[in-house]
Amino acid sequence: MTYCLGILLPTGLVLASDSRSNAGVDQVAKVRKLEILRATDERVIAILSAGNLATTQSVVTALKEASQDDAPQGSPGDLRAPKTMFEVALAVGSMLRQVEDHDAKYVTPFGDPSASFLVGGQIKGEAPRLFQIYSAGNFVEASARSCFLQIGETKYGKPILDRALSLGTDMREAAKLALLSFDATLRSNLSVGLPIDLLRYPVDSFSADDLQTFEEHDPYFRELRRAYAEGLNALVNGLPAPP
Amino acid sequence: MTYCLGILLPTGLVLASDSRSNAGVDQVAKVRKLEILRATDERVIAILSAGNLATTQSVVTALKEASQDDAPQGSPGDLRAPKTMFEVALAVGSMLRQVEDHDAKYVTPFGDPSASFLVGGQIKGEAPRLFQIYSAGNFVEASARSCFLQIGETKYGKPILDRALSLGTDMREAAKLALLSFDATLRSNLSVGLPIDLLRYPVDSFSADDLQTFEEHDPYFRELRRAYAEGLNALVNGLPAPP
Numbered sequence: 001m002t003y004c005l006g007i008l009l010p011t012g013l014v015l016a017s018d019s020r021s022n023a024g025v026d027q028v029a030k031v032r033k034l035e036i037l038r039a040t041d042e043r044v045i046a047i048l049s050a051g052n053l054a055t056t057q058s059v060v061t062a063l064k065e066a067s068q069d070d071a072p073q074g075s076p077g078d079l080r081a082p083k084t085m086f087e088v089a090l091a092v093g094s095m096l097r098q099v100e101d102h103d104a105k106y107v108t109p110f111g112d113p114s115a116s117f118l119v120g121g122q123i124k125g126e127a128p129r130l131f132q133i134y135s136a137g138n139f140v141e142a143s144a145r146s147c148f149l150q151i152g153e154t155k156y157g158k159p160i161l162d163r164a165l166s167l168g169t170d171m172r173e174a175a176k177l178a179l180l181s182f183d184a185t186l187r188s189n190l191s192v193g194l195p196i197d198l199l200r201y202p203v204d205s206f207s208a209d210d211l212q213t214f215e216e217h218d219p220y221f222r223e224l225r226r227a228y229a230e231g232l233n234a235l236v237n238g239l240p241a242p243p
Numbered sequence: 244m245t246y247c248l249g250i251l252l253p254t255g256l257v258l259a260s261d262s263r264s265n266a267g268v269d270q271v272a273k274v275r276k277l278e279i280l281r282a283t284d285e286r287v288i289a290i291l292s293a294g295n296l297a298t299t300q301s302v303v304t305a306l307k308e309a310s311q312d313d314a315p316q317g318s319p320g321d322l323r324a325p326k327t328m329f330e331v332a333l334a335v336g337s338m339l340r341q342v343e344d345h346d347a348k349y350v351t352p353f354g355d356p357s358a359s360f361l362v363g364g365q366i367k368g369e370a371p372r373l374f375q376i377y378s379a380g381n382f383v384e385a386s387a388r389s390c391f392l393q394i395g396e397t398k399y400g401k402p403i404l405d406r407a408l409s410l411g412t413d414m415r416e417a418a419k420l421a422l423l424s425f426d427a428t429l430r431s432n433l434s435v436g437l438p439i440d441l442l443r444y445p446v447d448s449f450s451a452d453d454l455q456t457f458e459e460h461d462p463y464f465r466e467l468r469r470a471y472a473e474g475l476n477a478l479v480n481g482l483p484a485p486p
Binding site: 155156158159160162163164172173175176177179180184187188198212220223224227228229231232233235236237238239240241242243 | 398399401402403405406407415416418419420422423427430431441455463466467470471472474475476478479480481482483484485486
C-alpha cells in the first residue's frame with residue numbers, strides 16, 4: 001500500500017509520500033513515490049504514485065524521459081509543451097491509459113495492474129494547481145473548497161486534516177499537519193512506511209529544491225511524533241469521562 | 244455504512260455503535276445496531292451489527308426470539324443454552340449462515356447481502372469475552388494482545404485507539420476513547436451518523452443497564468467534541484514546524 005498527500009494553498013503546494021512497496025508481507029521494499037518531472041524557471045511539475053509499482057514506474061519513467069531537455073519535441077508524454085497544468089494532467093492520464101493498454105491484459109491474471117497519481121505544480125502564467133489522476137486516467141482538481149487530495153491508504157490520516165487544515169494554514173504548518181497525517185497512518189497500517197518525502201513548493205518560486213526526506217531517526221520527525229503522542233495523551237486524559 | 248467498536252478490558256466490556264443506515268445517499272435512516280440478546284443474572288449477551296440491514300435484522304431477530312424466556316428450548320439460535328461465549332459466537336455464525344443460505348441468491352443481483360457482527364458478553368463461570376463474526380460465519384476473539392475489535396467503517400477511528408487505549412485503561416476512560424473514536428469517524432465519513440449507543444458492562448455485574456444513547460445535542464458529547472477539537476488544535480499549533 002501507499003499513502004500520498006497533496007495540499008493546495010494560496011501560498012503554495014505541500015506534497016508528501018511514504019516509501020513502502022509491498023507485494024505480500026514477504027516482499028517489501030523502499031521506493032520513491034514522489035518524483036520531480038520537470039523543474040525549470042517556467043514550470044515545476046511533481047508526481048506522486050500509488051498502485052501497481054510496474055505500472056507507476058512505467059508511467060513516471062516515460063513522462064520523465066519524454067520531458068528531458070534533449071528529448072524530441074512533441075512526443076505524447078512531453079511535459080515541456082503543455083501551457084497549463086490541466087494539460088499536464090491530461091498527458092499523465094493519457095500515459096497511464098497507454099501503459100494499461102500495453103500491459104493490463106498480461107498483468108491482470110497475477111494481480112491488479114491499476115495505478116493512480118497526484119500531480120501538482122505550476123506553469124508560468126497560472127497559479128499552482130493540484131490534480132488527482134484516477135486509475136481510469138480521468139482526474140479531478142483540488143480547489144479552495146477541497147484543498148487536499150489523497151491516494152492510497154487515505155483514511156487513517158484524514159481526521160487530523162479534516163480538523164486542522166484550512167486555506168488559511170501557512171505552508172510550514174501545512175507541512176507539519178502532513179507529517180502528523182503520515183504519523184497516524186504509519187501507526188495504524190504496516191503497509192505504509194518511512195521514509196517520508198516532503199516537497200514544499202512556494203507559489204511563483206519555480207524551484208523544487210525544498211524537498212526533504214524524513215527517516216526513522218530524523219530528529220525533528222522523532223520529536224514531532226513524541227510530542228504529539230504525549231500531548232494527545234495528556235489532552236485525552238484531561239477530558240471528562242462520560243457520566 | 245456503519246461503525247461498531249468493542250473493547251475488552253480486565254474490568255469489563257465497552258461496546259458502541261452508530262445508527263446510520265443508508266442504501267444510497269437518498270435513502271438514509273436511523274437504526275439500532277446494538278442489541279441486548281439476553282440479560283439475566285447468569286448471562287449478558289450483546290450484539291453489534293454491520294452490513295446488509297435485512298440480513299442483520301433477520302439474524303438478530305431470530306436470535307432474540309429463540310432466546311426469549313418462553314421460547315422452546317434448544318432451537319438453533321437459543322442463547323440460553325450455550326455454556327460459554329465461544330458457543331454463543333458459534334451460534335451467531337450459524338444463524339448468519341442460515342440467513343445467507345436462505346436469502347443470498349435472491350439478494351445478490353440487487354446488492355451485497357453480507358453482514359458481520361461483534362458479540363460480547365459474559366456467562367457465569369467465565370470472564371467477559373468479545374468476538375468478531377465475519378461475513379463467512381467464522382470468527383475471531385479479542386484478547387489481551389488485541390483488546391479492541393471494529394466492524395464497518397473502521398479506519399478513521401482507529402488511530403486514537405492505537406495511541407491511547409491499553410489493557411490498563413479503566414472503563415470510563417475507555418468509554419471516552421470510544422466516543423472520541425466515533426467523533427473522528429463522524430467527522431470524516433457521512434455514512435456514519437448519530438446517535439451513538441454505548442454499553443458499559445462491568446465484569447461480573449450481569450447487568451446490561453448501563454446503556455447510554457448520545458444524540459447530537461447531548462451536553463456531555465457536545466462538550467467532549469468541542470474540548471477535544473479545541474485541545475487538538477492548540478496541541479498542533481504548539482508543535483514546532485519542520486525546519
